[in-house]
Amino acid sequence: MYLEFYGFQEKPFSLTPDPRFVFLSKQHREAFAHILYGINNRVGFIALTGEVGSGKTTVLRTLLNQLDVDHYRTALIFNPCLSPPELLQSINREFGIPASDSHCVNILDALNRFLLQQNAEGRTVVLVIDEAQKLKPSVLEQVRLISNLETDTEKLIQIVLAGQPELVEILDRKELRQLNQRITVRYHLQPMDFPDAVDYINHRIVVVGGKGRVMFSRTALRRIYRYSRGLPRLLNAACDRALLAVYARDTVKITFRVASAGIKDLTRNIQPYPQRRRLILIPSLILLTALLSAGIYPRSQQIIDFFRTAQHVEATQEQTKKEHANPRAEFSQIMAAELGTVLESESARRAFNVLAGPWEVPSVPEGVALDQFQEMERAARERKLRLYKFSGNLGTLLRINSPAVLELTFPGVDGRRFISLVGKEGELLLIEPMIAGRNWLSFDEVERYWSGHAFLLWKDPLNLLTNTSQELRGDNIKRLQGLLKEAGAHRLDLTGVYDAPTISAVKAFQLSKGIHQDGIVGNQTLMLLYRSVDHYAVPELTAGKK
Secondary structure (H helix, E strand, C coil): CCHHHHCCCCCCCCCCCCHHHCCCCHHHHHHHHHHHHHHHCCCCEEEEEECCCCCHHHHHHHHHHHCCCCCEEEEEECCCCCCHHHHHHHHHHHHCCCCCCCCHHHHHHHHHHHHHHHHHCCCEEEEEECCHHHCCHHHHHHHHHHHCCECCCCECEEEEEEECCHHHHHHCCHHHHHHHHHEEEEEEECCCCHHHHHHHHHHHHHHCCCCCCCEECHHHHHHHHHHHCCCHHHHHHHHHHHHHHHHHCCCCEECHHHHHHHHHHHHCCCCCHHHHHHHHHHHHHHHHHHHHHCCCHHHHHHHHHHHHHHHHHHHHHHHHHHHHHHHHHHHHHHHHHHHHCCCHHHHHHHHHHHHHHHHCCCCCCCCCCCCCHHHHHHHHHHCCCEEEEEECCHHHHHHHCCCEEEEECCCCCCCCEEEEEEEEECCEEEEEEEECCEEEEEHHHHHHHEEEEEEEEECCCCCCCCCCCCCCECHHHHHHHHHHHHCCCCCCCCCCECCHHHHHHHHHHHHHCCCCCCCCCCHHHHHHHHHCCCCCCCCCCECCCC
16 A cells, blocks of 8 residues: 555565565574574574564574575474374475375384485484474474484484473473473574664665655654564564554654554454454443333334344344355365365476476476475486475565475365466466466465475576585686676676675675575575576566466
């Protein structure tokens, strides 16, 4: 609504976690450092706690996006309401381990073989469990047993437990003391202080191209901070309402009064509908009882009829809402039914082949299973391509502007299913294969069933993929510097050394593309670098329906 008025490219205060908007406050930087320290030193267990809306999930997703697939294997469990066998199956599925039977011992053996293989190949395996405060004690005990998988010298898997403060109380239980004693790295994510909150607000406005186009007065910032208590989610909600309130007043300055009006609107009518209905009906029933007791019989039947009519109208409205919602529910059922009739491996093969087309490489023939990440990765290598496993949100994925295989999960459908994202038209996402005669899905329809994982094919013709650091030097660094110059880093010299100017050029490029600025040339940075240079033919998302 207010995007055009302010000249924003998109909403600056969306509640959806988005690595492009990541602002690392002092607290978030410390949390990041603790988790990385634990992973890189293979301590085994790491615990991250914080209040609702403090930014835990954003930190975790940003972390996973920075762990390069050539050096790490990662899995994110975001549905903790599982039994011990279900948890093990979910972990193996996330790591792409072929399914065995449902017996815990056999599943654990398959996981152990996978961990030993990854360790032999020099990779660190990381398991992140979000909302861990919802895990049952029996499931937490299963997590502890997973941590027993180790060599004589080191842990084979690094486990990050992230959750609300209640997680600390749960781990303090006597029956979980063995697990609690193994957690050697812990961090509690505190809310931001006022200076960080101000920088956070300004950062998000700059990201959407709104610098200088909207102004928050100091008193408005204080009012918003006092309401949010430094929690990013509440800061986003309050700032979004403040922008809406000032837009309605046709001005660009957010004052204390405007911020207060937005917050008041945000907190108004927070009681759920059934409770509000009771608050209305109770006084009405008292009035009705009083009238009947006073002997107003001639009017009593009319009053009773009035209440019956009101109930009928309310029931009709509820039914209308349900009927209105039916088309969406119906299509969701059709989508689950259609994709559910195809085996997971066949669904993955078909989706992979859709991506193979624009790269002009051979399709994967029928009968070849591709339901695991390693199998997709092998198929990509055989075609002289690389496979990038993306973890994040839909907005970030679309900004990469590359065809992608989306991983979907449906209630009642065993395993995962895959569709290919091939284009975007307005608010519609173009897909293959067609579902129920449609070659598009809405954002809501995708996000309802998307796991947050996607697979992208890309090519590294200069063979630059490496975890670069300041000590690296050689011809590959010179080629990287040449690519950066072609992409716009005109003042960069081709020294062949990964020096400070090169790191600055990488960070500047990452900033221009809206990805995390870490100075590391990983999959995502390289994909976007090649896409920024004209003479590399790179498939893009189409812009219209076929």
